[in-house]
Structures are given as structure tokens and as C-alpha cells.
Amino acid sequence: VNVNTRSHNDSNQRRNTPSKHPAFELISETAIDSLKVVVEQYRHLKTEAVHYHINADHDENVFMVALRTVPGDSTGVAHILEHTALCGSEKYPVRDPFFMMIRRSLNTFMNAFTSSDWTAYPFASQNKKDFDNLLHIYLDAVFFSRLDPLDFAQEGHRLEFADKANPDSDLEFKGVVYNEMKGAMSSPTSLLWQALTSYLNPTNTYHYNSGGDPEHIVDLTYEQLKHFYKTHYHPTNAVFMTFGDLPAEQHHERFESLALKRFNKLDELIEVADEKRYYAPIQVTQGYPVEDGVTEAKTHLVVGWLLGHSTNLEELLEASFLNSLLLDHSASPLRKVLEQTDLGRSPSPLCGLEDSNKEMAFMCGLEGSEPEKTSEFEALVLETLEQVAQTGLPQSTLESVLHQLELAQREIGGDGYPYGMQLMLAGLSGAIHCGSFVNLIDLDPAIAMLREKIQKPGFVGELIHKYLLNNPHRVTLTFYPDEHFSKRRAEQEKKRLAVIKSALSESQTKTIILQAQALEKRQSQHEDESVLPKVGLEDIKPDVFVLHPQRHSVKDSEGKALEGWTYEQGTNGLVYQQLIAPLAGVNL
Numbered sequence: 001v002n003v004n005t006r007s008h009n010d011s012n013q014r015r016n017t018p019s020k021h022p023a024f025e026l027i028s029e030t031a032i033d034s035l036k037v038v039v040e041q042y043r044h045l046k047t048e049a050v051h052y053h054i055n056a057d058h059d060e061n062v063f064m065v066a067l068r069t070v071p072g073d074s075t076g077v078a079h080i081l082e083h084t085a086l087c088g089s090e091k092y093p094v095r096d097p098f099f100m101m102i103r104r105s106l107n108t109f110m111n112a113f114t115s116s117d118w119t120a121y122p123f124a125s126q127n128k129k130d131f132d133n134l135l136h137i138y139l140d141a142v143f144f145s146r147l148d149p150l151d152f153a154q155e156g157h158r159l160e161f162a163d164k165a166n167p168d169s170d171l172e173f174k175g176v177v178y179n180e181m182k183g184a185m186s187s188p189t190s191l192l193w194q195a196l197t198s199y200l201n202p203t204n205t206y207h208y209n210s211g212g213d214p215e216h217i218v219d220l221t222y223e224q225l226k227h228f229y230k231t232h233y234h235p236t237n238a239v240f241m242t243f244g245d246l247p248a249e250q251h252h253e254r255f256e257s258l259a260l261k262r263f264n265k266l267d268e269l270i271e272v273a274d275e276k277r278y279y280a281p282i283q284v285t286q287g288y289p290v291e292d293g294v295t296e297a298k299t300h301l302v303v304g305w306l307l308g309h310s311t312n313l314e315e316l317l318e319a320s321f322l323n324s325l326l327l328d329h330s331a332s333p334l335r336k337v338l339e340q341t342d343l344g345r346s347p348s349p350l351c352g353l354e355d356s357n358k359e360m361a362f363m364c365g366l367e368g369s370e371p372e373k374t375s376e377f378e379a380l381v382l383e384t385l386e387q388v389a390q391t392g393l394p395q396s397t398l399e400s401v402l403h404q405l406e407l408a409q410r411e412i413g414g415d416g417y418p419y420g421m422q423l424m425l426a427g428l429s430g431a432i433h434c435g436s437f438v439n440l441i442d443l444d445p446a447i448a449m450l451r452e453k454i455q456k457p458g459f460v461g462e463l464i465h466k467y468l469l470n471n472p473h474r475v476t477l478t479f480y481p482d483e484h485f486s487k488r489r490a491e492q493e494k495k496r497l498a499v500i501k502s503a504l505s506e507s508q509t510k511t512i513i514l515q516a517q518a519l520e521k522r523q524s525q526h527e528d529e530s531v532l533p534k535v536g537l538e539d540i541k542p543d544v545f546v547l548h549p550q551r552h553s554v555k556d557s558e559g560k561a562l563e564g565w566t567y568e569q570g571t572n573g574l575v576y577q578q579l580i581a582p583l584a585g586v587n588l
């Protein structure tokens with residue numbers, strides 16, 4: 001069935017013109033035809049805050065402010081800060097403005113994310129008044145958070161007596177993030193991931209557990225949290241992103257009047273340094289807790305390599321291509337040997353490419369193995385790579401992997417995120433690590449380059465040598481179950497709490513009891529919601545946006561008339577087609 005799609009240039013005219021707000025300067029303007037958007041990059045003159053506006057004829061407007069948060073320890077400071085920043089701000093001094101707004105808003109998305117090197121606060125709304133309301137809340141929460149010490153105690157960590165009012169009962173560590181991370185760290189896969197990542201990154205921020213390791217969380221002080229907030233939640237360290245049909249100038253007016261005008265430039269530049277390289281591969285062994293005492297067939301064997309920058313689209317595509325070639329399905333050469341070997345039960349959950357950090361990592365492994373099989377496992381992986389590098393793979397495999405990769409990279413939709421936010425997340429690492437945001441969302445040139453490269457004989461071998469076999473920054477990890485781990489850790493914590501308790505002065509004891517009371521009292525307190533903005537019926541347009549189709553009359557291969565409709569959207573170069581046929585002859 002052939003359907004002619006008309007050219008889409010007409011919609012460009014409806015887009016807004018770039019902002020002329022005096023507090024900002026326009027750095028660049030790039031049209032991305034396949035997405036039907038124009039990316040405008042601005043800089044706030046006084047603070048040097050960066051703003052990317054994705055100018056699109058789309059009424060689901062999205063806002064995100066992302067901060068580089070680069071912890072130098074495992075206290076979970078960025079994670080605890082994300083929790084506490086949402087507990088009330090200068091203009092909205094209620095305990096939970098964020099969650100209260102969920103009920104007072106027409107948002108299509110509200111959330112906060114902590115990644116290993118950034119923290120982002122995004123929301124989306126199709127209603128202009130609602131968007132503005134949420135923008136007020138978000139800017140105030142991020143830049144003028146009140147960071148109440150009680151919130152730190154509640155969300156981060158605190159000491160409490162097991163029987164809250166009884167100083168003779170045992171002391172305990174409490175706290176939302178403390179408990180959250182205790183839960184997260186009880187999963188062997190999380191521990192395995194954390195261990196391999198820390199060896200692959202011996203010196204930079206990824207060495208640490210950005211969510212927080214319970215044992216280190218309790219070291220964090222309120223003063224350290226405030227200091228981290230002051231230096232990291234600052235416009236100079238921020239990347240603003242907006243998407244949609246609201247004009248950039250309107251955003252600039254809001255950013256300036258609600259937040260930026262109160263700041264000066266921060267002198268310290270926060271960034272992630274490239275990891276220092278190993279000159280020879282390393283082998284490490286680490287134990288993890290097993291609860292049931294059974295250690296047989298519970299060892300994980302993994303090998304990982306640190307690759308190039310995820311902010312470089314060419315390297316990102318090459319690494320993704322290699323990853324798919326080796327691991328996509330049961331017939332892919334590396335997955336095949338990992339599935340079939342009797343060195344372990346099955347491929348490790350860690351198999352694949354990790355591209356969320358500044359430098360990517362490729363890893364593969366086995367679970368259900370034994371510690372003494374490490375060398376054999378490592379040799380198997382290297383031999384397999386050697387072999388694939390030598391013989392290459394059929395051209396048809398390369399074509400189909402590239403095709404799948406292109407589909408995966410181009411597809412917009414799914415994941416449940418608003419369209420504009422998917423674009424933002426795709427380009428965020430480029431923006432955060434001062435690479436290019438535009439390059440990461442404008443795929444056409446890089447995909448065309450890769451398509452050309454795969455025609456060259458020996459390309460697969462080149463990739464394998466470049467990224468893996470000739471790359472000495474390789475870690476082989478033997479992650480074995482230790483039946484005494486949990487007991488030792490619990491004893492250590494008990495000892496630590498006993499030492500703290502024995503050193504408590506009378507007034508410190510009293511403070512702990514009073515804090516527990518204050519937290520309890522606050523839980524039951526009624527909050528005044530009326531300080532928060534809301535939308536009324538008068539703010540809601542009576543008409544709903546409907547995408548109007550064009551109707552076509554087309555003929556099938558036998559000349560029978562069919563009805564066809566086309567819907568025009570920026571789909572990143574993909575045409576989606578649905579054929580609907582009656583199944584009259586099927587009896588169920």
C-alpha cells in the first residue's frame with residue numbers, strides 16, 4: 001500500500017522566534033529536521049547557567065533542571081539532598097509541596113532522578129497555567145530549598161532509641177534513604193554492579209555508591225549536606241532544558257525573576273574527570289553476603305572494560321553496535337558461549353553496555369559459578385572475542401544489527417515518558433559533561449557514518465580490538481558468596497551503636513528523644529495547602545488538541561480500494577504503518 005506523505009515544512013512557520021531576553025544570550029540554533037524541532041542553546045550572562053530550549057510545535061511542554069552532582073564518597077549526599085530538597089522551600093514552606101502538587105495539578109509527568117553524576121527535576125504539562133505553577137514550585141525547591149534539619153533526620157539518617165522515649169533501650173539508625181539503600185544493597189546484582197563499577201573506576205566519582213552505602217550514610221553530617229547543596233544546586237552548575245510551544249523568552253523571564261537574578265557566578269567548576277587508565281588488566285576477588293548459608297554455585301564471574309565517552313555519538317554508536325553484535329540473542333557469538341558453557345549456570349545479569357556514565361563500560365559474565373573457574377572463564381571470553389575478530393560476521397548480520405540499532409535509537413515513544421523528556425534524557429549526558437547536546441539527539445550523520453564503516457572488510461575485528469582486546473583497562477571480578485559476611489556486618493553495626501551510646505551525654509540523650517517526638521508530631525500536623533498554586537476550571541481550554549488525519553484512497557495489489565489515513569508528526573525519520581484487516585473467516 002502506498003501512501004504519499006506531504007512535506008512537513010509548513011509547520012516550521014508556527015514555531016516561536018528565539019528569545020531576546022537581556023539576561024540571556026543565544027549561543028546556537030540548530031534545526032533537526034527528522035524531529036521537526038529547533039534546538040536553541042542559551043547562556044545566562046551573569047551565572048553562565050546553560051539553557052537548551054527545544055523549540056517544537058507541541059503542546060506538552062516539558063521542563064527540567066539538572067545539576068551536576070559528583071559525590072566524592074558513598075554517604076549518598078546527592079540522593080539524600082534530592083529527598084530533602086523536595087521537603088519545602090522559601091516560598092512554599094509546607095512539608096511536602098511536591099507530592100501535594102501531584103493532586104493539584106494537571107501534570108503529565110512529575111519526578112526527580114538521582115543518577116551517578118547528575119540530579120534532575122523534570123515535569124511536563126499540557127496546560128499553560130499548570131506549567132507555570134509547577135515551574136514556580138520546582139525553581140523554588142531547587143534553588144531555595146529550606147533544608148530543615150528535621151527533614152535531614154527524617155529523609156537521611158538519625159539515631160533513635162528502639163523504644164523512642166526510653167534511653168535504656170538500644171540505639172538504632174533510622175532514615176528513609178538509609179532504609180532504602182539497605183534494601184537496595186541486599187540484592188546481589190546491585191552489589192555486583194557496584195563492585196565491578198568501583199574497580200573499573202578506581203579514582204573518580206563512579207568509584208562511590210552515589211545512592212549511598214548504609215555504613216557510610218550515617219557518617220554524613222547536616223553541615224556537609226548544606227555545603228553540597230550550596231556548591232551543587234547553583235545556576236552555574238545547572239543545565240536548564242525546556243521543550244514545547246511555549247516561547248523561550250517566557251521561560252527566560254521566569255528563570256530570571258524567580259531564581260537566577262539572586263545568584264552570581266560560582267567560581268568552582270564541577271566536572272567529572274576522565275578515569276585514570278590501567279596499563280594492564282586486573283583480577284579482583286570480593287565476597288558478598290548470603291543469607292541462607294548455601295554458597296554452592298553462587299559465584300558471579302564478570303569481566304568489564306572501560307570504553308570511550310558516552311558523550312561522543314560516534315563512539316556511543318560503535319559501542320552499542322558491538323554490544324548488539326556480541327550479545328543480542330542466543331545466536332550472537334558471545335551470548336552463545338555464555339549460555340552453553342558449563343562453567344556457570346547462565347549469563348550474568350550484568351551482560352551489556354553501560355552508557356549512562358561519562359565513560360562507557362562493556363561487561364559480560366556468568367552467574368551460578370565457582371571461584372576457582374575464573375581463569376577458565378576469562379580465557380573463554382577472550383578466545384571467543386579473538387575468534388570473532390578473526391573470522392568476522394556475515395554482512396547480513398551487520399546490516400540487521402545496524403537496522404535494529406537505528407530503530408532503537410530513533411524510536412520515540414514507549415517508556416511512558418513525555419516525548420520532549422525522552423529527547424532531553426537522550427542528550428542529557430552531553431549537556432552535563434559539556435559535550436554536545438545536539439549531536440546526541442541528531443542521529444542522522446553518525447548513523448550514515450556507521451553504515452559506511454560496516455561495508456569495510458574487517459570492521460568487526462577492528463572494533464573488537466579497539467574497544468576490548470587491545471584495551472588494558474579490563475577488570476575480571478570473582479564475586480563469591482561469604483556466609484559470615486552478614487553476621488560480621490551486623491556485629492560491627494551493633495558495636496558502633498554501643499560505642500556511640502556509651503559516649504552520650506545527658507543532653508545528647510535528651511536531644512535524641514526530643515527529635516523523635518518532634519518528628520512524630522510533625523507527621524500528624526495538618527499542612528496548609530493553600531500556599532500552593534492550583535489550576536481552576538477557567539484555566540482549562542474547552543477544546544482538546546486532536547491530530548487531524550488526511551484521508552487517502554489507495555488500492556491494494558489486486559486493485560481493490562482501501563481507505564487510508566495519514567497522521568503527520570516528527571517521528572525521527574521513521575514511518576509507522578498499521579494495516580487493519582477484518583478476520584471474517586476466523587472462528588474462535
Ligand SMILES: [Zn+2]
Binds near residue numbers: 079083177180
Ligand atoms: Zn530515594
